């Protein structure tokens with residue numbers, strides 16, 4: 001089965017190549033960027049003697065005639081234009097950007113401060129939170145792959161939200177990310193001297209994943225009220241840790257909530273719910289598609305603390321995108337994604 005990747009010179013794109021190179025069914029047919037047509041190892045020397053592919057200019061007709069699926073690892077505002085070009089063609093599209101995620105008119109403009117994609121495409125796009133949307137993903141031709149922070153937060157919140165065990169006004173989400181989450185494009189905030197031995201909060205109360213998280217929570221529980229969501233930049237390359245605080249409606253023990261999480265994720269190969277007293281760290285999922293969750297009920301305050309960790313480039317981007325492609329084509333969801341975390 002043939003695959004094309006647009007945005008190959010970026011971090012999400014090159015992570016797709018790392019996965020697809022070892023995928024048993026998908027073959028990297030063509031890779032694209034707006035840059036010059038050179039072998040991929042010119043851009044990424046670590047691929048020397050591994051991948052022979054040449055970076056090509058984007059040719060929509062050729063990609064859709066030759067390939068079965070195209071991944072768009074392109075910035076928001078760019079993806080929507082590319083999706084438009086593929087919209088009447090016979091090819092499945094998985095977009096890693098935020099362009100097709102927000103359904104409510106006006107939300108994208110408000111949070112991304114850019115012109116929104118065509119409303120018909122937004123309507124058609126299925127939100128690719130793999131574990132919670134498998135049936136819709138299976139029937140879809142167009143996937144809006146979730147944001148990295150949103151994935152981590154939603155995986156952590158889903159079971160207690162769906163079971164309606166939480167006070168709907170009490171959700172606080174505290175996200176921390178490595179710098180690869182910001183992509184490869186040069187920016188002052190990602191410079192070594194800015195990030196090293198530092199820890200910063202950013203986009204306070206205006207992070208673009210806020211409406212994405214709320215939108216999905218509302219599909220699980222219509223009473224959910226606006227969330228508080230903070231994002232921080234950590235001096236590391238990969239990984240997201242999201243710590244979530246919610247007030248419980250009623251008295252539950254850690255053991256009872258863990259039982260609910262284990263039941264909810266019993267068919268989810270990539271979710272590892274940790275036993276009582278054990279909490280995941282970002283390194284324990286690095287380079288893998290796992291989302292690891294630990295939790296504890298504070299019986300003194302009635303609050304539940306949930307810790308959810310992912311690799312932002314894997315479960316937060318390229319890994320989940322390939323998981324969705326597997327689901328769309330009816331393959332085992334884990335195909336090509338069974339790599340162990342890289343440790344230490």
Ligand SMILES: NC(=O)C1=CN([C@@H]2O[C@H](COP(=O)(O)OP(=O)(O)OC[C@H]3O[C@@H](n4cnc5c(N)ncnc54)[C@H](OP(=O)(O)O)[C@@H]3O)[C@@H](O)[C@H]2O)C=CC1
Nearest residue numbers: 007009010011012033034073074075096097181183184317
């Ligand atoms: N990094 C992460 O952890 C995550 C990223 N995402 C999303 O995935 C997408 C890719 O992110 P990331 O890889 O980090 O970003 P990068 O900045 O690292 O890469 C972006 C890529 O897009 C390409 N590109 C830029 N402009 C255009 C254009 N006009 N036409 C075609 N291609 C273009 C660039 O290629 P070139 O300049 O060579 O043309 C580059 O390869 C973004 O939408 C991001 O928000 C989602 C979840 C997590």
Ligand SMILES: CC(=O)N[C@@H](CCC(=O)OP(=O)(O)O)C(=O)O
Nearest residue numbers: 097098147148177178181182208
């Ligand atoms: C560390 C860092 O800067 N992370 C990015 C992650 C968001 C992203 O990847 O963009 P989408 O909206 O397309 O999902 C950020 O906080 O904006």
